[in-house]
Amino acid sequence: MQNNVLILDFGSQYTQLIARRVRELNIFCEIKPYNKLPEDLSSFKAVILSGSPFSVRAEDAPHPDLSRIKGHKPLLAVCYGAQYLVHFNGGSVAKSNTREYGRANLSYINSEDPFFESISEGSQVWMSHSDTIKDLPKNTSVLASTQDVEYAAYKFDNESTYGIQFHPEVYHTKDGKKLLENFLVKIAGLEQTWTPDTFVDVTVAELKQRIGTDKVILGLSGGVDSTVAAVLLHKAIGKNLYCIFVNNGLLRKNEFEEVLEQYHDMGLNVKGVDASERFLSALNGESDPEKKRKIIGRVFIEVFDDEAHLVDDVKWLAQGTIYPDVIESVSVTGGPSATIKSHHNVGGLPDFMKLKVVEPLKMLFKDEVRRVGKSMAIGDERLGRHPFPGPGLAIRILGDITREKVAILQEVDYIFIKGLRDWGLYDEVWQAGAMLLPVDSVGVMGDERTYEKCVALRAVESTDGMTADWVNLPYEFLQKVSNDIINKVPGVNRVVYDISSKPPATIEWE
Numbered sequence: 001m002q003n004n005v006l007i008l009d010f011g012s013q014y015t016q017l018i019a020r021r022v023r024e025l026n027i028f029c030e031i032k033p034y035n036k037l038p039e040d041l042s043s044f045k046a047v048i049l050s051g052s053p054f055s056v057r058a059e060d061a062p063h064p065d066l067s068r069i070k071g072h073k074p075l076l077a078v079c080y081g082a083q084y085l086v087h088f089n090g091g092s093v094a095k096s097n098t099r100e101y102g103r104a105n106l107s108y109i110n111s112e113d114p115f116f117e118s119i120s121e122g123s124q125v126w127m128s129h130s131d132t133i134k135d136l137p138k139n140t141s142v143l144a145s146t147q148d149v150e151y152a153a154y155k156f157d158n159e160s161t162y163g164i165q166f167h168p169e170v171y172h173t174k175d176g177k178k179l180l181e182n183f184l185v186k187i188a189g190l191e192q193t194w195t196p197d198t199f200v201d202v203t204v205a206e207l208k209q210r211i212g213t214d215k216v217i218l219g220l221s222g223g224v225d226s227t228v229a230a231v232l233l234h235k236a237i238g239k240n241l242y243c244i245f246v247n248n249g250l251l252r253k254n255e256f257e258e259v260l261e262q263y264h265d266m267g268l269n270v271k272g273v274d275a276s277e278r279f280l281s282a283l284n285g286e287s288d289p290e291k292k293r294k295i296i297g298r299v300f301i302e303v304f305d306d307e308a309h310l311v312d313d314v315k316w317l318a319q320g321t322i323y324p325d326v327i328e329s330v331s332v333t334g335g336p337s338a339t340i341k342s343h344h345n346v347g348g349l350p351d352f353m354k355l356k357v358v359e360p361l362k363m364l365f366k367d368e369v370r371r372v373g374k375s376m377a378i379g380d381e382r383l384g385r386h387p388f389p390g391p392g393l394a395i396r397i398l399g400d401i402t403r404e405k406v407a408i409l410q411e412v413d414y415i416f417i418k419g420l421r422d423w424g425l426y427d428e429v430w431q432a433g434a435m436l437l438p439v440d441s442v443g444v445m446g447d448e449r450t451y452e453k454c455v456a457l458r459a460v461e462s463t464d465g466m467t468a469d470w471v472n473l474p475y476e477f478l479q480k481v482s483n484d485i486i487n488k489v490p491g492v493n494r495v496v497y498d499i500s501s502k503p504p505a506t507i508e509w510e
Contacts, residue, residue: 006046010049016327017169021176037065045189047074049078070159078167096131101129103125104126104152113155125167125174153165208237216317217242227373233358250279252417293394315355366463386433397436398509398510419484420432423474431468435457436455454492467502470500
């Protein structure tokens with residue numbers, strides 16, 4: 001692709017948000033770790049440098065060679081990136097006397113530069129750094145200041161290289177999207193042609209060329225990602241797509257039967273495989289979250305290998321991997337970002353499978369996947385489905401897994417999710433579920449003392465799961481659901497509601 005933006009990641013928590021903002025402008029972009037700069041830069045018309053938890057003054061600070069970029073391609077350096085260009089081009093960066101964090105207002109703007117076109121003095125920005133620029137390099141000009149930050153924005157003379165100490169990608173920078181548009185469209189000359197319809201046309205054509213008449217096996221989960229991936233592949237190769245929907249024994253109540261029926265109604269070639277006993281036996285006695293994930297991944301691949309052998313001459317395994325999975329997995333080996341937990345759908349296949357991998361959604365964020373699905377006329381019932389973790393209820397049962405615990409959690413989850421639908425709250429929530437905690441608590445039912453399980457309900461609002469806020473569900477709803485769970489699910493006598501945001505918490509508890 002020739003209409004492309006490269007984002008170099010220095011480990012900032014906001015890097016993916018930069019990519020999302022660029023995509024919202026209908027411009028395609030890719031994130032690469034700072035130390036894995038592509039050898040071929042010809043497809044990139046502009047480059048953005050992210051922020052970082054590092055200081056440019058530190059000995060171990062990220063220090064890439066930008067000689068092929070700076071002065072050759074339009075370059076926007078954000079926060080650490082802006083300080084990096086100053087520090088290594090003759091300017092000076094020093095520790096700030098006070099931490100420059102939070103809201104600020106631009107007290108001066110060079111309105112003649114196209115970067116600040118249609119943006120006025122007083123515009124609110126978001127600062128997040130402990131170092132500050134003290135002196136600009138020669139041949140640079142200040143473009144914006146705040147009351148406390150003299151060099152809030154600057155430009156290298158005679159080249160399209162810009163630096164800003166604030167974050168245009170976050171919500172609190174009110175004109176951040178306009179700034180990115182000014183840089184990418186007016187300065188870099190990028191075309192805003194990245195749309196769902198374009199993605200479908202290009203991807204289907206590429207899949208046809210890449211796969212040809214080969215057979216592909218795809219694991220369906222019932223979720224948005226695998227469903228959209230299946231429809232894309234079906235458009236490209238038709239009957240040569242063989243879909244497998246595996247019951248790992250950790251699905252929601254009635255999900256196996258209901259989802260199979262929906263897929264058949266969509267015209268997909270789907271086979272249901274009930275491997276619940278195989279998964280639950282493999283998980284017996286295991287309580288470590290990462291080991292549970294790895295066991296589920298291993299057994300899943302084993303089941304797939306068995307099913308793949310039943311399809312003559314299958315050559316490909318398709319996966320519904322999406323871009324956040326790819327970015328975080330790449331960061332594990334190449335970038336400075338920390339690994340929070342392993343992704344169940346990212347990683348190499350064992351050699352014995354002998355299958356090539358195709359991932360048609362690997363460059364899309366979750367909201368983009370939904371828009372692509374809508375452009376292909378996939379129904380709202382499938383596209384509006386809340387995300388559900390690949391390991392299923394295994395990572396919502398804290399501690400070891402038993403059939404009894406799975407049955408309890410399935411009933412609790414069913415009451416919670418049905419309640420959200422009945423009260424018209426389901427579409428206001430991005431993801432919801434229940435967690436079975438590894439504690440028993442004292443209760444009283446009638447005149448008898450009980451010592452039973454505690455469950456935690458979780459409902460969050462988000463765009464792509466990278467950050468999330470807990471949803472302020474009505475007290476009347478929580479009261480009704482809690483009462484229903486305790487009265488209808490034997491073995492549970494206490495219900496709590498999780499009011500943690502991500503970060504610092506994660507959406508799932510394991």
